[in-house]
Amino acid sequence: MIKGFPTLLMQSKRKIGLLIPNVVMKESHTDKLNVTTHPVEAGATIADHAYLSPAELTMEVGFSGGGSLVDFMDTTQFGIQASLSPAESYQNLRELMTNRQPLTVVTGKRLYNNMLITSISVTTDASTEHVLFASLGLTELMITQTRTLSSAEKENMAQGAKTSAVQNNGKKVARPGPANVVLTRGSS
Numbered sequence: 001m002i003k004g005f006p007t008l009l010m011q012s013k014r015k016i017g018l019l020i021p022n023v024v025m026k027e028s029h030t031d032k033l034n035v036t037t038h039p040v041e042a043g044a045t046i047a048d049h050a051y052l053s054p055a056e057l058t059m060e061v062g063f064s065g066g067g068s069l070v071d072f073m074d075t076t077q078f079g080i081q082a083s084l085s086p087a088e089s090y091q092n093l094r095e096l097m098t099n100r101q102p103l104t105v106v107t108g109k110r111l112y113n114n115m116l117i118t119s120i121s122v123t124t125d126a127s128t129e130h131v132l133f134a135s136l137g138l139t140e141l142m143i144t145q146t147r148t149l150s151s152a153e154k155e156n157m158a159q160g161a162k163t164s165a166v167q168n169n170g171k172k173v174a175r176p177g178p179a180n181v182v183l184t185r186g187s188s
Contacts, residue, residue, distance in 0.1 A: 016117075016136065017096055017103035019089070021061035025133075027107050030056040054140035057105065057112060063089035065130035086132035093120050093134060102141050114141040 014024050032053040037045045065086050084092065096103060097117040105112040119137035 013106055014108065015104075015106045016059070016061070016093075016138075017101075017105070019063075019092055019096070021059075022064045023062040024059060024108075025062065026058070026060040027109065028058040029107070029109060030058075032056075054142055055112060055115075056140070057107065057115065057138040059105075059107070059136045059138070061134055061136060063132040063134075065132075086130065089132045090120075090122060090134070093117065093136070102143070103138075105138060112138070112140065114143055115139065116141050 014021065034051055034053055035047050036049045036051075037047045039045050063084065063086060097120060100116060102114040102116060105115045115138045117136055118139045119135075121135040121137075122132065
């Protein structure tokens with residue numbers, strides 16, 4: 001490590017969807033298990049269930065500022081450059097976020113599927129005018145599948161009244177029932 005400069009993780013396999021950053025300065029992975037708790041009338045709070053929260057990932061990435069394709073001639077004047085400009089890279093990140101398309105993200109530690117970009121933070125100063133340094137927040141999208149199953153008609157079930165699905169039987173009106181009978185001591 002050069003004194004005064006942070007260590008940069010060289011980009012070899014890391015990618016965000018189809019975008020490949022030139023450098024990744026930092027990756028922060030967060031996985032969390034939630035345990036539900038319920039108070040009871042007498043005694044300690046009980047915990048009886050646990051579920052995983054969506055994975056979260058923060059990446060600090062850098063994209064180079066285009067540049068000439070060859071050393072001996074400036075090809076950018078002809079519209080030919082080595083990579084996207086910082087503005088184009090930033091726009092691509094914003095499009096990935098606004099399109100809400102689940103992404104595959106490859107990091108140094110893990111492969112993530114179904115990730116959404118939830119935040120993009122970019123600061124430009126004199127030293128970063130011609131490059132794009134961005135902090136990205138990504139969250140896993142939990143995708144489930146539902147399906148509809150048909151069941152037998154109520155009249156075709158052995159215990160249809162007990163096992164059939166809830167049905168709309170129209171509006172019900174409550175009516176007063178018989179008077180309550182109160183028993184006192186000594187009466188039979």
